[in-house]
Structures are given as C-alpha cells and as structure tokens.
Amino acid sequence: MGPKTAVKWLAEYGSLDDIVANAESFTGKVGEYLRDNLSQIPMSRYLVTLKTDLELPVEPQQLLIGEQDRIALREHYRRWGFRSWLPEINGGRSVPPDASARAERQQPPSGLMYRAGKHEGKPPALRENGGDVTDGQSAGVQAQEDAGVAKENYETIYTVDQLERWVDKLAAAGLFAFDTETTGLDYMGVELVGLSFSVRPGEAAYVPVAHDYDGAPRQISRRKVLEKLRPLLESENHEIVGQNLKYDRNVLANYRVELNGIAHDSMLQSYVLDSVGTRHDMNSLAWKYLGKSITSYEDVAGKGAKQVSFNQVPVEQAAAYAAEDADITLQLHQALWPKLAGEAGLRGVYTNIEVPLLSVIARMERNGVMIDSEMLRKQSSELSEQMEKTEHLAHDLAGQSFNIGSPKQIQEILYEKMRLPILAKTPTGQASTAESVLQELAAEHELPGLILRHRELSKLKSTYTDRLPEQINFATGRVHTSYHQAVAATGRLSSSDPNLQNIPIRTEEGRKIRQAFIASPGHVLMAADYSQIELRIMGHLSGDATLLAAFSEGHDVHRVTAAEVFDVNIASVSPEQRRAAKAINFGLIYGMSAFGLAKQLGIQRGAAKQYIDRYFERYPAVKEYMDTARDKAKEDGYVETVFKRRLKLPDIDSRNAARRKHAERTAINAPMQGTAADIIKRAMIDIDKNLLLPNNDIRMIMQVHDELVFEVAEARVDEFKQEVGRLMSGAASLSVPLVVDIGTGVNWDQAH
DNA sequence: GTGGCGTCC
DNA sequence: CAGAGGGACGCCACT
Numbered sequence: 137m138g139p140k141t142a143v144k145w146l147a148e149y150g151s152l153d154d155i156v157a158n159a160e161s162f163t164g165k166v167g168e169y170l171r172d173n174l175s176q177i178p179m180s181r182y183l184v185t186l187k188t189d190l191e192l193p194v195e196p197q198q199l200l201i202g203e204q205d206r207i208a209l210r211e212h213y214r215r216w217g218f219r220s221w222l223p224e225i226n227g228g229r230s231v232p233p234d235a236s237a238r239a240e241r242q243q244p245p246s247g248l249m250y251r252a253g254k255h256e257g258k259p260p261a262l263r264e265n266g267g268d269v270t271d272g273q274s275a276g277v278q279a280q281e282d283a284g285v286a287k288e289n290y291e292t293i294y295t296v297d298q299l300e301r302w303v304d305k306l307a308a309a310g311l312f313a314f315d316t317e318t319t320g321l322d323y324m325g326v327e328l329v330g331l332s333f334s335v336r337p338g339e340a341a342y343v344p345v346a347h348d349y350d351g352a353p354r355q356i357s358r359r360k361v362l363e364k365l366r367p368l369l370e371s372e373n374h375e376i377v378g379q380n381l382k383y384d385r386n387v388l389a390n391y392r393v394e395l396n397g398i399a400h401d402s403m404l405q406s407y408v409l410d411s412v413g414t415r416h417d418m419n420s421l422a423w424k425y426l427g428k429s430i431t432s433y434e435d436v437a438g439k440g441a442k443q444v445s446f447n448q449v450p451v452e453q454a455a456a457y458a459a460e461d462a463d464i465t466l467q468l469h470q471a472l473w474p475k476l477a478g479e480a481g482l483r484g485v486y487t488n489i490e491v492p493l494l495s496v497i498a499r500m501e502r503n504g505v506m507i508d509s510e511m512l513r514k515q516s517s518e519l520s521e522q523m524e525k526t527e528h529l530a531h532d533l534a535g536q537s538f539n540i541g542s543p544k545q546i547q548e549i550l551y552e553k554m555r556l557p558i559l560a561k562t563p564t565g566q567a568s569t570a571e572s573v574l575q576e577l578a579a580e581h582e583l584p585g586l587i588l589r590h591r592e593l594s595k596l597k598s599t600y601t602d603r604l605p606e607q608i609n610f611a612t613g614r615v616h617t618s619y620h621q622a623v624a625a626t627g628r629l630s631s632s633d634p635n636l637q638n639i640p641i642r643t644e645e646g647r648k649i650r651q652a653f654i655a656s657p658g659h660v661l662m663a664a665d666y667s668q669i670e671l672r673i674m675g676h677l678s679g680d681a682t683l684l685a686a687f688s689e690g691h692d693v694h695r696v697t698a699a700e701v702f703d704v705n706i707a708s709v710s711p712e713q714r715r716a717a718k719a720i721n722f723g724l725i726y727g728m729s730a731f732g733l734a735k736q737l738g739i740q741r742g743a744a745k746q747y748i749d750r751y752f753e754r755y756p757a758v759k760e761y762m763d764t765a766r767d768k769a770k771e772d773g774y775v776e777t778v779f780k781r782r783l784k785l786p787d788i789d790s791r792n793a794a795r796r797k798h799a800e801r802t803a804i805n806a807p808m809q810g811t812a813a814d815i816i817k818r819a820m821i822d823i824d825k826n827l828l829l830p831n832n833d834i835r836m837i838m839q840v841h842d843e844l845v846f847e848v849a850e851a852r853v854d855e856f857k858q859e860v861g862r863l864m865s866g867a868a869s870l871s872v873p874l875v876v877d878i879g880t881g882v883n884w885d886q887a888h
Numbered sequence: 889g890t891g892g893c894g895t896c897c
Numbered sequence: 898c899a900g901a902g903g904g905a906c907g908c909c910a911c912t
Contacts, residue, residue: 301907542910562892570893580890595894598908624904627895635906638896645897670897670903726902735901792898805903809897813904841897 139540195375225642227739289339292451296356299364302333302341306368311375311399313466316384317458321446322633323386323501324609324616330454331365332462337470341458349448358678362393375399377469379418379461380415382621385498394847401494402468405476407622410784416622422464425471430464431457463878481780489779489817490621496824496836497619497629503835503847505636508652508883509605515648516601523593531584540590543569555582555682557685596640600649607634619839626806627781627813628841639884652882655847660880663887664854664860665843666816667875668693670725670808675808676778676870682758688871694718700754701747722753724758725808727801729776764802769803772858777810779818812842819867825861844882 228543235242275343293299306312318326327346334340345358360381368374377400378384385395406416406425416426436449438456446454466712476483527540534553538545551557557576560568571591574584607615617636619629631637639653640646655661666672671693675683686696691706698709699716707719716737716744723733734744752759774784783806785797818837828836831850835858845862848856863877881887 189893420909539910541908544910564891566892568892591894595908599895599906601909619903626904628904630905635896637905638894640895641897642895723902726904728902729900731901733902797900798903801903809903812897843897 149612166482168824169599172425206222209734260648277487278320281375287456287460290456290463291341292455292459293341293343294353294355296360296364299343299356299361301347302343303364303368305335307332307374313377313462313469314339314381314384315378315385315458315461315465317454317461318387319448323383323618324390326387326390327447328362328387330458332458334459334462334466336469338463340463340466342455342458342462344451344454346447347449347451347454349450353451354452359393362388362391366393370394370396377402377465379421380470380622382494382501385495386502386524386707389498389502395495398491399496400469400473401491402465402472403622404486404490404494404740405469405472408482408490408781409472409475409487411622411627411782412786418461418468421472426464426467428464428467431460431693433457443488464858465838470696476759480875481776482782483782485779485814487779489814489821492821494621495819497839498657499824499828500820500839501619502617503611503837504612504616505837505845505847506614506654506656507608508654509608512601512605514651516597519593519597519601523590523597526586526590526593530583530590531587533581533583539595540587544586550577550581551767553584554581556584582793592643596645597647600640604634604649604652604665609630617838621782624813625783625802627783627810627817629813629817631839633860636838642830642888647885650885651883652888655882659847659849660679660882661837661858661887662878662880663843663845663884664846664851664861664864664876666812666838666864667877669812669815669842669874671721672870672872672874673778673811674758674761675724675872677811678755678757678761679871680755680761682708682755683758684871690873690875694721697721697751715749720747723748724751724762725805727762727804765803765807766800769799775803775807777807777814778870779811781814783810783811808819811868815868816842816844816864819864822863822867823860826863828857846879 150267154445176607187406214580272829286580290301291298293302300697315332317332318328318331320326320757329346330342330344331340332340344355345361347353347355369376369388374397376395376397378398379401380403381395381398381401385398388395394587395885396677402418402421403416406408406414406421414420419430419432434443434482437443437446438452449457475484487557524805531537534549534551536549538549540546547567550569551558551567552798558567560570562568562570569587571588574588578585578588609616615634617631618633621629629637638647646747650668668687671683672687674680675687682696682700683693686693692714694714694717695706695709696789697720698704698713699706701717701720702709702713704713719733719736722728723736728736730741730745730748731749733739734741737744765775769785769788773786774782776782785799785803787795789801790796816839820836823844827834833852835847836844838845844860846856846860857880861876861878863876868874
C-alpha cells in the first residue's frame with residue numbers, strides 16, 4: 137500500500153488530520169498501514185504535501201524527515217506549487233517496446249548448475265570412446281583410463297535381462313545411488329533420457345531410454361524401464377542416494393513415478409557441513425572430497441551454441457558420464473555422511489530438516505501458481521505509455537536524446553553536461569546514479585526525478601509484467617519456480633526462474649502485480665506469515681526480559697522500543713518515534729552502525745549513536761548476545777542457529793578490516809535469519825505431513841522466507857486457516873510466542 | 889562476463 | 898583513518 141492509497145483514503149475519510157489524529161482508532165488494514173508506514177521517509181514527504189493542501193496544523197519540521205528528503209521536498213514544492221503529490225506528465229512519443237528474444241538467453245543460476253563450473257586445476261580431458269555398441273546384445277562395458285575415475289565396471293544396459301539383473305542387485309543392496317539424465321534443466325518440461333545406478337564405488341550402470349540421434353542403438357523403452365524400476369523407486373524400504381534429488385524427483389513425477397525412499401542427498405550433505413566454503417555441484421564436491429576430476433556435462437554435450445541436449449549424446453559417452461555420476465554420488469555419500477553422522481547438531485539439521493524438506497519443496501514447485509496473464513499484459517501497456525512520456529520529458533529537459541536506462545549515459549548527462557554535484561561513488565569509483573543519490577539531486581534539477589520514475593516503471597515492466605506471463609508452463613497453465621535448497625549461506629531458500637520471492641509489495645503500482653497471482657476456480661489464496669519472527673528470535677537468543685515481556689504480552693514491539701529509547705509513555709509514542717525505533721530494531725538484526733542508522737533516519741550520527749547506546753542500556757541482554765556472537769565466531773570460527781545449523785565464518789580473523797567487519801555482522805545476523813529459516817522449514821514439513829498429504833483441498837504453492845502461500849478450496853478455508861496457524865506457531869518452542877498472521881483472498885495482494 | 893541498480897524478506 | 902546493513906535473484910548496458 138502506498139501514497140496513492142493514502143490519498144484515496146483521504147477522500148474517503150475526510151481530512152488528513154482526521155487520519156493522523158485518529159491513527160490508532162483505525163482497525164484492520166488501514167490501521168495497520170497507518171501505524172507501520174505513515175511515518176516512513178517517503179511517506180512523510182507526501183504527508184507534508186498533503187498537509188499543505190489541507191492546511192493541517194503540522195509544520196514540516198515536526199516530521200522527522202531526513203535532509204535528503206527535505207531537499208527533495210523543497211524542490212517538490214517549488215515545482216508543483218504545493219498542489220499535487222505526483223506530477224502529471226503529458227505528451228510523449230511512441231516507441232514500441234521490444235520484449236522479444238529473451239528466452240534464448242535464459243541460463244540456469246549458478247546455484248542450480250546441474251553439472252557445470254570448474255574447480256581449480258586442469259579440466260578433465262575429453263576422452264575418445266572405444267568401440268561402438270551398435271547391436272542390442274553387447275554388454276557395453278567401457279574400458280577407459282582416466283586420471284580420476286576408473287570406469288571398467290561401468291555397464292550400459294540395453295536388454296531387459298540386464299535390467300532385471302541390476303534391479304535384483306539394487307534390491308539386495310538396500311542402499312544405492314541414483315541419477316537421471318534429461319533433455320534440459322526445466323524440471324516441468326524435460327524428458328527422461330536415461331537413468332544410472334551404483335551400489336558399490338566404481339561399479340555403476342546406465343540405462344539409456346531415449347537417445348534418438350541418427351544411428352542410436354536400440355534401447356529398452358522408457359515405459360518398460362520405468363515399469364521395471366517402479367517398485368524399487370517407489371519403495372520406502374530402499375535407501376536412495378542422489379545429488380540434488382529434488383530434480384530427479386520432479387522429473388520422475390512427470391512420469392507418475394514417485395521417489396519414496398530418498399535417504400541421502402550429497403548436495404545437502406555438503407551444504408549442511410559447510411554452506412559457504414564450497415560450491416555444492418558434483419564436480420566441486422568430487423574434487424574437494426574425493427580428489428577426483430570427473431567428466432563435466434560440457435565434456436559430453438558440448439557448450440555454448442554447440443551444446444546438444446542429452447538425447448543427442450552418443451550412448452557410449454553418455455553412459456560413461458552418467459554411470460560416473462551415480463558412482464561419484466555414492467562415493468560422496470560415503471565420504472560425507474560419516475562427517476555428518478558424527479556431529480549430532482548437523483546431523484539433526486540434515487536428517488530432520490533438509491532431507492524431508494526436499495520432497496516438500498518438490499511438491500510445492502510442481503503445484504505452481506496461477507497467473508492472470510491478461511491482467512499483466514494490460515499493466516505492461518500502461519507502463520509502456522508512462523515510460524514513453526517520462527523519457528520524452530527527460531530528453532526535453534536534457535536538451536538531447538539519450539538512453540534513460542543507461543547508468544553510464546545518465547552519468548554523462550547529470551555530472552558532465554549539467555555539472556550536478558557528485559554526491560556518491562560506486563565501489564569502482566564511478567559517479568553513482570543510485571536512487572538515494574538521485575533523490576538528493578532532485579533538489580537541483582527535475583531530471584533526476586524523471587530518471588527515478590522511469591527506472592521504477594522499467595523495473596516493473598521488464599522484470600515482472602513482461603516476464604512472468606512468458607514463464608507460464610504450457611502444460612499446466614501455471615508458473616513453476618525453482619527453489620534452491622543449498623544456496624543461501626544462512627539456511628534460507630532462494631527462488632529463481634522466475635524468482636517468486638521478490639514480487640513487489642511496497643508501492644501501489646507494484647502491488648498490482650500481486651493481484652495477478654490468483655487462485656484456480658473454487659479456490660482462494662491463503663497467505664500465512666510469521667509476525668516479526670527475527671526480532672522474536674533475537675528475544676529468544678538474548679533472553680532479554682524487556683523484549684520477552686513485550687512479545688509475551690502481545691505488545692507492538694516497535695512502540696515498546698520507542699518508549700524505552702525515547703523515555704516516553706507507551707501511549708504517547710509518536711509516529712516518528714515509532715519509525716525510528718523500527719529502524720533501530722531492524723538495524724540491530726543486521727549489525728548496523730550508528731553511521732548507517734543516521735543515514736537511514738536522516739539524522740546526525742551523534743544522535744543515532746545516542747539512540748543505539750540508549751537501546752543497549754535498556755536491553756542489556758541484547759548487547760550481551762551480540763558480543764557473545766562475535767566472540768563465539770572468533771573462538772569457534774562459526775556461529776549456529778537454535779537448531780544447530782552452522783555457518784562458518786573464516787573471515788572473522790581476516791586482516792582485511794572490511795571483510796572482518798562483515799563477518800562480525802554476519803555472526804550477529806546469521807543465527808537470527810538462520811533460525812527463522814529453520815522454523816519455517818520445520819513448519820513446511822509438518823504442514824506437508826499433517827495437512828497437505830491427507831487433504832486434496834489445500835496445496836502449498838509459495839514460500840517467501842517468513843511467509844507460506846496456499847491455494848485452498850473455498851469451502852474449507854476456515855478449517856485450514858486454523859490448522860496452518862497452529863502448525864506454523866508450533867514449529868518451534870521458543871521463549872517467545874510465534875505469532876502467525878493469516879489472510880485469504882482471490883489474489884495474493886488481497887490475501888495480505 | 890561484469891557492474892550497476894532495484895525488487896523482496 | 899576508512900568504511901559504514903544481513904540474505905537472495907534479475908534486468909540492463911557495456912566490454
């Protein structure tokens with residue numbers, strides 16, 4: 137909800153001073169917004185503007201606004217004569233937007249790299265293969281010499297007899313490594329090309345099922361292979377080991393085969409052992425833990441424009457690569473599992489959280505979310521119009537045509553042509569054109585404001601309204617993101633293709649995008665989020681009595697903080713004070729300095745330091761927690777969450793002050809962020825087991841760090857709302873209550 | 889491929 | 898004295 141909405145309320149509720157004076161009496165969304173946002177910096181500008189319109193008895197100085205905003209405000213007044221909060225921009229020429237040819241460039245993110253990336257040292261040489269295996273009778277044994285991996289016991293399976301022998305072998309083994317080869321990386325769209333297995337290090341088999349290049353050897357059909365393997369793959373009595381099994385699980389689900397025996401995942405083992413010290417792709421792990429250089433995907437499929445999909449790879453090469461995958465996976469498991477098993481805490485995180493979560497996320501991914509693409513298309517064209525107008529106006533002001541989307545050209549116009557002051561530089565020494573800088577420059581000239589406006593529109597259009605409809609899956613009509621379980625150092629998930637964890641919410645125009653996230657007919661969206669979870673965890677970790685009391689009594693924690701820091705009665709905390717307290721609270725979670733707080737609040741550094749000192753005076757246990765976290769990091773080289781997830785901090789002893797300071801801030805932040813991640817992961821597992829699996833009327837469709845989104849049959853909303861709340865609140869027993877806010881609606885925006 | 893910027897929690 | 902707020906991903910321009 138943004139300023140526009142506030143303006144709308146203004147019309148509805150009478151006058152601004154009515155709203156300000158009675159902020160506390162507003163209930164529901166309106167009251168929430170007033171208490172949370174009315175006093176934030178950008179808002180105060182609009183407030184002041186509105187005040188002028190309405191002749192409220194409030195002076196601008198009474199609002200705690202920063203110098204930058206004061207400057208911007210003055211300019212704002214001058215330009216718009218105190219009348220309107222948003223410029224009406226007229227005129228403009230037409231430039232048709234070009235959103236074509238983006239899909240081709242789509243690359244998997246580094247965290248998802250199925251088999252990519254190089255480790256130190258020489259890349260494994262691409263090896264020539266031996267004799268052809270052209271008739272379906274050959275055993276297909278590949279006898280190749282390799283610096284890293286011996287492959288004499290790799291078998292390629294062409295006949296049902298061979299397959300049955302391997303099925304017996306796998307069944308007898310109890311535990312086996314497993315891998316799939318597919319035509320690509322998009323788990324919803326790929327086809328299964330082959331499967332590989334290993335029961336003993338050095339011994340593996342590849343079952344090709346869909347190599348279809350000219351002259352490809354005859355293979356057992358995919359249907360037949362899956363039919364033979366189904367009992368094994370779906371059995372809960374066999375332990376299956378893999379590398380990123382979520383992917384294999386999703387691929388097999390395309391063929392209605394369910395992996396029920398997932399016992400170990402070497403990627404997750406590596407992640408839990410050391411989330412930041414290494415990449416978690418198989419090549420890196422083989423190098424790090426086995427000292428082996430293995431065949432990379434590029435070695436068999438080629439790279440760049442010449443890369444072919446796996447079904448085009450000659451079976452002999454494919455078999456050597458795929459069998460090695462299964463072999464190495466098993467070896468990695470044998471190397472990593474003892475390390476985990478010996479550490480009770482890490483083992484718990486791995487066994488009780490990460491491994492069970494894998495399947496929960498896989499289901500969530502496959503559920504996908506429904507998008508109203510028509511709505512987004514309309515938004516796109518509206519944004520286009522506005523962008524054209526803005527750009528035209530900017531060119532007029534600059535007296536020349538330039539690319540308003542290019543930071544470099546903006547830099548030339550603003551700093552070289554117009555000689556505006558350089559207020560900040562980027563890390564590489566360039567004059568910055570970042571938002572905060574342009575905000576400030578808006579006092580000097582109108583152009584920076586237009587650039588900002590254009591950026592805002594352009595961001596919404598290119599990243600969201602244009603892109604999301606393109607990512608709707610043809611078969612399901614829904615968008616299926618990928619969640620990455622081994623990327624974020626603190627234990628959080630990340631999301632990509634598309635990233636559903638950064639859909640706008642802050643501005644009114646941004647929120648419109650959330651209105652395009654809808655429920656299927658007969659269903660509603662239900663959004664459940666943990667209230668103030670990281671602050672609550674700070675209360676738990678520090679044991680601070682004042683903080684704990686605030687939460688256990690259900691008080692507004694920012695108001696309580698304001699009352700403590702500014703030494704006033706809770707009832708008389710001003711919006712400005714509450715806003716400052718909120719900034720302090722968040723700043724503490726991130727390890728922010730007085731300098732940072734001053735910048736954030738637009739106050740003097742001395743004042744900011746006073747606030748912080750005062751805070752620590754009133755919350756001594758918080759101070760103590762932070763000191764302890766730093767000390768523990770220095771002592772042990774790592775910090776940990778409530779559930780014993782570990783984050784290594786080698787930089788804590790760095791001679792480089794910036795790195796060391798960063799490590800210290802991470803030491804403070806990671807236990808809080810990481811514990812929050814643990815808690816929501818535990819909730820997801822509980823909810824999956826107790827609610828989702830037994831019921832067809834509710835599906836989990838998104839996770840956004842402290843929020844879970846469900847698609848629920850209308851008839852059972854109340855019932856599920858209660859259960860979700862119960863399970864999320866009960867996901868951890870801390871010394872603070874875990875409060876969960878739940879809303880429902882026809883779209884994601886409305887569900888908040 | 890990198891840097892700059894901007895979106896989210 | 899310099900630097901100064903944790904964790905992600907995506908788009909664009911530019912090299």
